[in-house]
Amino acid sequence: MIKRAxxxxxxxxxxxxxxxxxxxxxxxxKISEMPVGTFGGQLVVSQITDPKTFNPVTAAETxxxxxxxxxFEGLTATDGVTTAVIPCLAKSWSFSPxxxxxTFNLRQGVKFSDGKEMTADDVIFSFDVIYDKNIQTSxxxxxxxxxxPLKYRKIDTYTVEFTLPxxxxxxxxxxxxxxxxxxxxxxxxxxxxxxxxxxxxxPVKDIVGTGMYxxxxxxxxxxxxxxxxxxxxxxxxxxxxxxxxxxxxxxxxPNLETQTLKFRAGETDILGIKNTDYTTxxxxxxxxxxxxxNLGPTFSTEFVxxxxxxxxxxxxxxxxxxxxxxxxxFRKGVAHLVDKTTIINQVYAGLAEPQWSAVSxxxxxxxxxxxxxxxxxxxxxxxxxxxxxxxxxxxxLVDKTGRQIKFEVTTHSENSNRMKMANILVEDLKKxxxxxxxxxxxxxxLVEKLMDTFxxxxxxxxxxxxxxxxxxxxxxxxxxxLHMWNPRQDKPALDWEAEIDKIFDxxxxxxxxxxxAAIYEKWQLxxxxxxxxxxxxxxxxxxAIRNTLANVKPTAYGGTxxxxxxxxxxxx
Numbered sequence: 001m002i003k004r005a006x007x008x009x010x011x012x013x014x015x016x017x018x019x020x021x022x023x024x025x026x027x028x029x030k031i032s033e034m035p036v037g038t039f040g041g042q043l044v045v046s047q048i049t050d051p052k053t054f055n056p057v058t059a060a061e062t063x064x065x066x067x068x069x070x071x072f073e074g075l076t077a078t079d080g081v082t083t084a085v086i087p088c089l090a091k092s093w094s095f096s097p098x099x100x101x102x103t104f105n106l107r108q109g110v111k112f113s114d115g116k117e118m119t120a121d122d123v124i125f126s127f128d129v130i131y132d133k134n135i136q137t138s139x140x141x142x143x144x145x146x147x148x149p150l151k152y153r154k155i156d157t158y159t160v161e162f163t164l165p166x167x168x169x170x171x172x173x174x175x176x177x178x179x180x181x182x183x184x185x186x187x188x189x190x191x192x193x194x195x196x197x198x199x200x201x202x203p204v205k206d207i208v209g210t211g212m213y214x215x216x217x218x219x220x221x222x223x224x225x226x227x228x229x230x231x232x233x234x235x236x237x238x239x240x241x242x243x244x245x246x247x248x249x250x251x252x253x254p255n256l257e258t259q260t261l262k263f264r265a266g267e268t269d270i271l272g273i274k275n276t277d278y279t280t281x282x283x284x285x286x287x288x289x290x291x292x293x294n295l296g297p298t299f300s301t302e303f304v305x306x307x308x309x310x311x312x313x314x315x316x317x318x319x320x321x322x323x324x325x326x327x328x329x330f331r332k333g334v335a336h337l338v339d340k341t342t343i344i345n346q347v348y349a350g351l352a353e354p355q356w357s358a359v360s361x362x363x364x365x366x367x368x369x370x371x372x373x374x375x376x377x378x379x380x381x382x383x384x385x386x387x388x389x390x391x392x393x394x395x396x397l398v399d400k401t402g403r404q405i406k407f408e409v410t411t412h413s414e415n416s417n418r419m420k421m422a423n424i425l426v427e428d429l430k431k432x433x434x435x436x437x438x439x440x441x442x443x444x445x446l447v448e449k450l451m452d453t454f455x456x457x458x459x460x461x462x463x464x465x466x467x468x469x470x471x472x473x474x475x476x477x478x479x480x481x482l483h484m485w486n487p488r489q490d491k492p493a494l495d496w497e498a499e500i501d502k503i504f505d506x507x508x509x510x511x512x513x514x515x516x517a518a519i520y521e522k523w524q525l526x527x528x529x530x531x532x533x534x535x536x537x538x539x540x541x542x543x544a545i546r547n548t549l550a551n552v553k554p555t556a557y558g559g560t561x562x563x564x565x566x567x568x569x570x571x572x
Contacts, residue, residue, distance in 0.1 A: 034551045034566050036236050041569025042247035043549065044268045045561065046259045048414045049443045050220055050252050054207050055198040056178040057129055057137045060481065061447045062464065067224055067250060070564060071113075071209040074176030075104055075123070080558020083467055085172045089118065089179055089210065099167050106158040111231040112181045113214045120154040125182035127152050128189075135194055138481055141474035142174045146505065168508050169516065170470045181208045212243045212565045224250040234565055244551075244568035255414040264288070269549060270560050273542040274417065275348040281544055289548070289572075295541040295556040297353060299360040299465030302418070304338075304409065304425065305533040306331060308485040308493075309454045320403060321457060331531040333384030335374035337428040344537050347420045352539040358476070358527045359520075360465030361538035362556060365513070368521040371528035381432050397433035406435035407457035410449070413440040418460050421536055425460075450484055459484070466557065469520045473504050476523065485532040496530050548572055 051064040056072045059065050075090035087093075090104040110118045130139040131149045143150060151163040164171070184206070188197040198207060204215040212234070213226035226248040234242045251268060253259050263271035266288075273281055273292070285292055306325040315322055324330055340354040356374075359367045374380075382392075389400055397405045409426055411418040422438045429436040441449070449456045461484075463475065474480035478492040478501050492498035500523055507519045527533075541556045551567050554560040561567065 034553075034563075036238055036240075037244040037551055037566070037568030038570075039240075039244050039568070040246050041244075041571075042249060043245045043270075043561075043564075043567065043569065044249045044251060045270045046251040046253050046262055046268050048253060048255060048259070051200060051224070052444055052447075053199055054202055054204075054215070055194075056209075057135060057139065057180070058195060060136075060138060060451065061444070063443060068178075069211075070213040070226060070248065071207065071211040071215065072178035072180075073210050074178055075106075076172050076176045078173070078176070080562025081553060081555050083557055088176070089123075093172075100164045102162045102164070102171065103155070104160050104162070106160065107233060108158055110210055110233045112184075112208045112210055113229045113231055114181070114184075114208050115231060116181065116183055116208075118179060118181075118210050119157050120160045122179050122182045123160045124152060124154050125186060125189075126177060126180045129180065129185075129194060130177055132189070132194070134192065136481060138474040139177045141477065141480050142170075142470055143177070145508065166509055167511065169511055170468050170508055173468045174470065179210065184208050213248055221252055223252055226250075232565075243565035245564070248564070256416050263544065269546040271544045272560070273544050275351040275539055275542060278349060278351060278542055285544075290544045290546050293543045293545065293554050294351075295543065295554055297360075297362045297538045297556060298541040299362060299467075299557050300462055301355060301358075301360060301465055301538070302421065302460070302462040302536045303533045304334075304421075304458050304460045304536075305484045306334075306458055307454065307456050308532065309487070310493075312454045312456075314455050314457075320399065320401070321407060324399065324405060324407075325457075327388045328530055329384045329388035330390070331534075332374065333381040333388065333432070334429070335531050335534045336377050336381035336384060337425070337432055338374070338534050338536065339376045339424060339428055340537055341376065342424055343421055346424065347417050348537060348539045351542070352537040355535040355538045356528065357524045357535070358472075359469070359524055363465065363467050365467060366469055366517055366520050368524040370521065371524050374531075374534075376428075378428075378431055385432070392433060395433050396435075404435055405433070408437055408439045409458050409460060410439045410441065410446065410456050411460040412443040412446045414443055418462075422460050451481065451487065454487075469523070470504065470508050476527075477501050477504050496526050500526055 047063065047066055049063045051067040052061060053059050053064050054068065056068045059068060073088050075088060077086050077088040079086050089107060089110060091107045092105045093102060095102045106120060112118055129135060130137050130143065145165050145168050148165045153161050155161050185194065185197060188194050204218050207215050212229055212232045214229050215224060216227045217225040228243060228246050232241055236242055251262060253262060256274060259271060260277065262268045281292055308326055310322060344350060344352045344354065353361060355361050357368055357371045361367065385397060390397055390405065393402065399405065409422045411422045419440060426436045426438050446459065446461065450459060450461065475482045475484065477483065478489040478497045481487060486493055492501055503519055503523045507516060510516045510519060543554050543560045545552050545554065545560060548570050549567055550570050552560065553563060
């Protein structure tokens with residue numbers, strides 16, 4: 001039931017004087033009504049690519065955050081089934097009548113995996129770290145209100161108080177940062193070495209958290225092995241310490257195809273099924289002893305993003321590309337060349353739906369139906385290119401200087417679906433006279449280009465999704481580390497970026513859910529009009545799970561193992 005939210009958008013249902021009592025006295029966390037399981041056994045899953053770090057504060061990519069999720073916890077958590085806020089390391093909370101002062105009551109007796117008790121000192125230290133501007137972390141983006149950090153202080157050993165500069169509707173969803181062990185990390189932080197701390201070369205015994213597992217072994221390109229944290233605080237209805245599974249393994253594989261082969265060979269227990277494999281796997285369930293689950297449209301998004309960053313080092317040789325990509329009508333022209341129907345049929349075997357908005361398709365609370373839908377049309381694309389000031393030299397699309405439009409569509413080599421999308425897009429770009437090519441890199445290299453070196457034309461990538469828009473502030477706000485087309489700006493480079501900044505600054509202050517939805521609709525409309533990125537489709541999430549596992553309850557939002565502590569192994 002406990003789930004650390006690592007995704008980008010979640011729902012909120014609280015704050016304001018008349019609505020504050022909703023979460024004033026949360027129910028003490030208890031394990032769900034799932035049957036009591038048996039202890040022992042191992043669970044093996046796989047993921048593509050190695051983690052980049054074991055530091056949960058600096059981790060920015062799923063290859064790292066997925067590895068760290070079983071190790072660390074926050075004050076609050078998100079139920080993987082209902083998406084409701086639930087208590088975690090904080091057993092309860094209360095707030096002042098104006099909603100500005102929040103008091104969190106910590107669980108007593110919670111221990112880090114090395115046996116040291118977690119107290120208010122660890123909470124204070126964790127917030128000191130994320131508010132340190134020398135540390136790159138997305139957590140600071142979503143916990144900055146009106147440009148100001150939260151004020152926080154220790155009341156006593158098990159009580160922490162937070163003071164907000166203004167009403168902040170998503171607080172309980174944003175305050176779930178990982179609580180770090182002060183006794184292990186304070187010295188490195190004070191020495192200015194926190195960013196380098198707990199890298200992938202760190203002895204795994206030094207990685208200490210309050211979560212259900214500890215890392216026992218890490219072998220690059222092969223596996224991460226976890227063992228039960230004997231000090232874990234969550235218990236079942238018989239007062240037995242969870243989790244049930246003794247040994248948990250994340251196998252590190254190079255691509256989706258290898259993931260499938262490992263599952264078919266019986267080496268892993270859970271597999272996210274490629275939609276194109278759905279029919280095949282449906283017929284294999286009984287023979288290979290697994291159950292297939294169609295969880296509905298995923299909360300994640302897939303898109304191509306343009307590089308509008310003047311710091312792109314490639315501009316030294318090709319400065320004209322910034323002018324191309326910065327032209328709104330050029331981007332709209334490309335949007336008309338994204339054949340969502342072909343992508344849905346060829347990449348997802350028809351098991352997907354087109355995505356038009358920055359909000360995930362299943363997020364009905366905030367999804368706008370008014371966004372511009374760019375129909376696939378070569379004719380409309382050419383109209384937009386003409387508005388952009390481009391023309392045709394024979395079959396070639398050229399700019400005002402006569403230079404043919406030429407650029408790379410980049411994605412990562414481990415993801416065959418994204419490579420298919422890249423090839424489909426490139427073929428349609430060529431039909432419009434654009435000399436486009438596909439270039440691939442490893443996922444970690446792609447993330448480096450996106451966040452550090454900025455040397456790309458366009459990138460096809462994706463984001464995990466959720467319900468609360470402010471969880472994506474680090475993507476959409478111009479100052480955000482993941483503001484992909486031009487990150488970490490001192491001030492908005494463009495007027496429409498300034499508008500979005502204001503939306504994200506103002507949206508968190510509105511309690512009424514209808515009014516909040518109206519505010520975030522404006523953001524969706526701006527993105528659909530300016531198209532700094534173009535969305536593809538929302539595939540249905542399909543998972544295969546071995547019948548040797550019990551208490552599983554996969555969801556499109558939570559995934560397959562959001563309730564990992566409850567899952568147990570059944571001997572065949």
